[in-house]
Structure formats: C-alpha cells, structure tokens
Amino acid sequence: MEFVITISQAFLYVCFSVLLGSFLLLIVPNDYRPNLKISKKVLLICAITLPIFAFIPVLNVILYMSPRFGFLDSFKLVLTTYTVGTAWDFTLLLSIVLILHIIMVRTLEEKTIASLGTVLTIGLILTIAWSSHAGALDLWMGIISDFLHLTAISVWVGILLIIGWCSNNHQRWREFLNWFSFVAFGCFVTTAISGLLLMDVIVDEYISSWMISYGQGLLLKHLFLLPLIFYALVNSFIVKSKIAKDPLFNPIPWIRIESFILLTIFTITAAFSQHAPPHGNYLSNEAVSPLFRLFHDDIITSSNTIGFVVNGNTVAFFFVSVLLIGLMIFALLKKLPIVISFLLSGLLVMSVYLMLMVTIVIR
Template sequence: MEIILIISQALLYLFFSILVGSFILLLVPSKYRPDIKIPKRFLLISAIAIPILSFIPVLESILYIAPRLGLFESFKIVLTTYTVGNAWDFTLLGSVVLILLISLTRFPEKDIFAYLGAFVTFFLILTIAWSSHAGAVDPMLGIISDFIHLTAVSIWVGILLIIAWCSINQNNWLEFLSWFSMVAFGCLIATALSGLFLMDIMVDGYIDSWMVSYGQGLLLKHLFLLPLVFYALVNSLIVKHKLSKDDSFNPIPWIRVEGFILLTIFTITATYSQQSPPHGNYLTSDTVSPLFRLFHADIINYSNTIGFAVNLNTVLFFFLSILFIGLIALSFFKKASIIVSFLFSCLFVTSIYFMLMVTVVIR
C-alpha cells in the first residue's frame, strides 16, 4: 500500500502542476510567451485523476478500520468524521466542477475559463492541504503553510512543463523569461519560507531527523534544490544572454532539465511524506532509516544526536561534488543531451549526500 501511496501522491502533484501551469499561461498575453497548444484531454485527464489519486489515503484509513467495523461502516465513518475524509468530499465536489468546466467550454483560450479553472484548482490544492499531516498537527499554520508550499511549486513546475512540452515555437522567449524569472524567484522564496514553517511544525530537530526516513527524505529534497537553483539561474541569465546574441539558440532543453529536477523533488516529497514525522521520543533502533544505517550501524536510541567531524572522505566527496558541478556547466556549453545533464545533477546530489553522511558522527 505504501508504494501505491507514494506513486499516487507524486502523480497528484504532477496533475496539479499541469492544471495550474495551463490556466496561468492561458491568462498570459500571447506576446509574453511562446505559442502553446494545450490538448484539452490533458486538462481533462488531470481533473479526473485528482479525486482518484487523492482518495488513496482515504482508502488506507478505510481499510485500516474495516476489519473491526466492516467495509461499508468504515467507508461512511471515514468520509463523514475523519479529516482526511471530509477534505476528500470537497476535493470530489471541486473536481466535478472542474471536469464540467473543461468539458463544456468550447474555447479554452477565453479568460473566463482560465480564471475559473485556476480558482477551482487552487481550491482543490487547499483541500489537499487540509488533509495533510501538517494540517493535522497545526490546523491553522499547517494548512496555510502546506497550501502555499504546494501552490508555489505547482506554479513553478506547471509553467515549466507546459512551456517545455506544449510550446510550438520559440517566439517571444526573451519576453517569457523576463516575467517567468521573477515568478520562479517568487515561488522559490514562497516554497522556502513555507517549508521552514512546515519543518517547524513537523520536525523536532532537522539535523537529528536525518537518522529516520522522514529526515532522510527532507535532506535529499533540499539537496536537489542546489542543482535546481543552478538551472534556474542558467535559464534566467545565461539563456537570456545567449538568445539576445543568437536567435537560433534552442532554450527548451534547459527548461526541461529544470522541470525534471522539480519532478524528482515531487517524487522525493511523495516518498517521505508517507513516513512518520519525527516528534517526541521517536528515535529507536527500529525507526532508524535503512539509508542512514548504510553509513552508521551503531545502536541508536532516543538520547542520540548528530554531530559532524571532517575526515578524508569528507574532502574527497567535496571535490567530487565540485567536479560534477563543473560537468553540469560543461554539458550546458557543449549542448549535451538533457539526460546527461540530469545524470550529472543526480551524481552531484549523491556526492553532497555522501559527504554529509560520512561526516556525521553519533553522539
């Protein structure tokens, strides 16, 4: 069931991004973006998938209590009394409205369609935030932080995905980068600030949380932000400079790499969000992450904390990470395949991760 939950959450984030990116770009005047062609079926599939994918956590709760109360009674109780069930009721209602809106609109370029579509999609994101772990721990700050976090990332990823895969030419690319760079920067700041609030709600001690799976997921997510910022700077500064000098330069591959990094972060988020948040005396030998145990096989209990001690391996992995950063930059200037560039990004993150893990000492 855990694998199904992870896949469903990752796809849920993806479909939210497709919807948000599509509606925002339909509202942007054509002179400020490349020409795009968004297949209506993409929007329809995304709208249909949202209530299905968001029902998986509800189903998990139903199946958990079904052996004691029966399937029908469990279904009724979860949908009427559990927060996750109540939130899904509104998710279903909003999704039906969105499906009808997409199905019945003949001309999706109309502003009213895009405004209504964006409004309903943001409402759906709010229902997901309502049912989140953070919302359960702190109903006010948790829901607001989770909503801002998911909304900011959906805007960033969504615009990138639609431009990268649905643009039919490179017209007005400089005009597009001029406003999108500011949007991406704003989304990065909003994501970082809301992420700090979420960590404050969900995590007791960020560094010490690395010993459990939830903390390992957070760490990997944060490490992938490093190549993400690199590609964001490339697309906003270097690509803009190259386009001003060479009209034939194709910027789309680098937009796609940035999108791949963001989708990787989505997948990591979906994975660790299914783990138990580190609260209270959460640390026992049984709760230690298998990843962390690869580097530290010590017997660990709730009194242990993490410290750092630089050693030869630390230095070696540091220089290895510098090498991969250089290869990422070289892949850009040599116009290498986006798969090669993405691979170098993953190896860079792996090097930084290994550097941190071999530097950690258990106190």
C-alpha cells in the first residue's frame, strides 16, 4: 500500500502543477509568453483524477481501521470525524466545482475563466495542506507553511511543464524569461522559507533525522535543489544571453530538464511523506533507515547524534562532484541531449549524497 500511496501523491502534485500552471499562463497576455496549445481534455483528466489520488491516503486509514470496526463503519467514521477524511470531503467538493467549470465553459483562454480556475486549484491545495502531517502537529503554522510550500512549488513546476511541453514555438522567449525569472526566484524563496517552517514543526533535529527514512528522503530532496538551482540560473541568464545572440536558439530543452528535476523532487516528497516524521523520541535502532544502514551498521539509540569527519573518501567524492558540474556545463555548451544532462544531474546528487554519508560518524 505504501508504494501505491507514493505513486498517487506524486501524481497528485503533478495534477496541481498542470492545473495551476495552465490557468496562470492563460492569464498572462500573449505578448509575454510563447504560443501555447493547452488541452482542455488534459485539464479535465487532472481535475477528475485529483480527488482520486487524494483519497488513497484516506483509504489507507480506512483499511487500517476496518478489522476493528468494519469497512463501512470505518469509512463513515474517517470521512466524518477524522481530519484527513473531513479535508478530503472539501477536496471532493471543490474538485466537482472545478470539473463543472472546465466542462461548462467554451474556452479557458478568457482571463476571468482562467482566474476562477486558479482560485479553485489554490483552494484544493489548501485542503491537502489541511490534512498534512504538519497540520496535525501544529494546526495553523503547519497548514500555512505546507500550503505555501505546495503552492509555490506547484506554480514553479506548473509553468515550466506547460511552457516546456505545450509551447508551439519559442517566440517571445525573452519576454517570458523577463517575468518568469522573478516568479521562479519568488517561488524558490517561498519554498525555502516555508520548508524551514515545516522542518521547525515536523523535524526536531534535521541532521540527526538523516538516520531514519523520513530524514533520508528530506536530504535527497534538498540535494536535488543543487542541479535545480544550476538549471534555473542557466535558464535565467545563459539562455537569455544565447537568445540575444542567436534568435534561432531553442531554449525549450533546458526548461524541460528543470521540470524533470522538479518532478523528481515531487516523487521524493511523495515517498518520504508517507514515513513517520522525526518528531519527539523517534530514534531507535529499529527505526534506522535501511539506506543509512548501508554506510553505518552501528547500534543506534536515542542518545546518538551525527558528527562529520573529513577523510579521503570525502575529498574524492568532492572532486567527482566538481567534475560532474563541469560536465553539466559542457553538455549545455555542446547542446547534448537532455537525457544526458538529466543523468549528469542525478549523478551529481548521488556523488554529494555519498560524500555526506562517508563523512558521517555516529556519536
């Protein structure tokens, strides 16, 4: 069931991104973005499947309670009294409104229509934040920080996805980058601040949390920010410079790489969000992540902490990481296929991760 939940949550985030990115770009005047061909059918599919994906964690709770209360009674109890169920009730209601909105309008390209779609999608994000782990631990701070985090990343990913895969051409790209660079920076800052607030609510000790599965996922998510920032800078500065020198230069592949990395972050987030957050007296030898065990097989108790000692392996992985950054720049300059650039990004994350793991000592 854990695998099903992970996949469903990853697709849930994609639905939010596609809907929010589409509606926001339809609000932007045509003179400030490339021509787009956004499929109404795709938006409708996202709106229909969104409450289904959001229901999977609710179903998990129902199945957990079923042996004791029976399926129907558990279903009724969760949807009427548990926060995760009540929040999903509102998710379903808003989804129905959004589905009718998409079906009934002739075109989504009118600013008023797209604006209403944006409001409904943001409302749906709020219902998901309401049912989050953070919201359960700290009602207002948890919900607000989770809402800002998911909204900011959905705006960022959504615009990149739609621009990268629904553009008919790359005309007016400089006009697009002129405003999107500020939007992406704003999303990054909002994501970082809200992420810190979430960590303050959920994670007692960030470094020590690396010993359990939740912390491992959080670390990998943060490491994928390294190539993300690299390609965000590429799209903001280098691509803009290349377009100025060569109007025929096609920047879309670099937007697609950035969107791939963000989708990877979404998947990691969906995976580790299903594990118990490191809050309270969480650390024990049984709770240690199998991934962390590959590097450290010490007996670990709640009194243990993580320290760092630089060694030969640390230095080796550091130079490998620098080499991979150089290869990423080389791939950009030589216009190599985006698959190679994405692979290099993954190898960079792996190298930095291994560098940290071999540097750790248990105290």
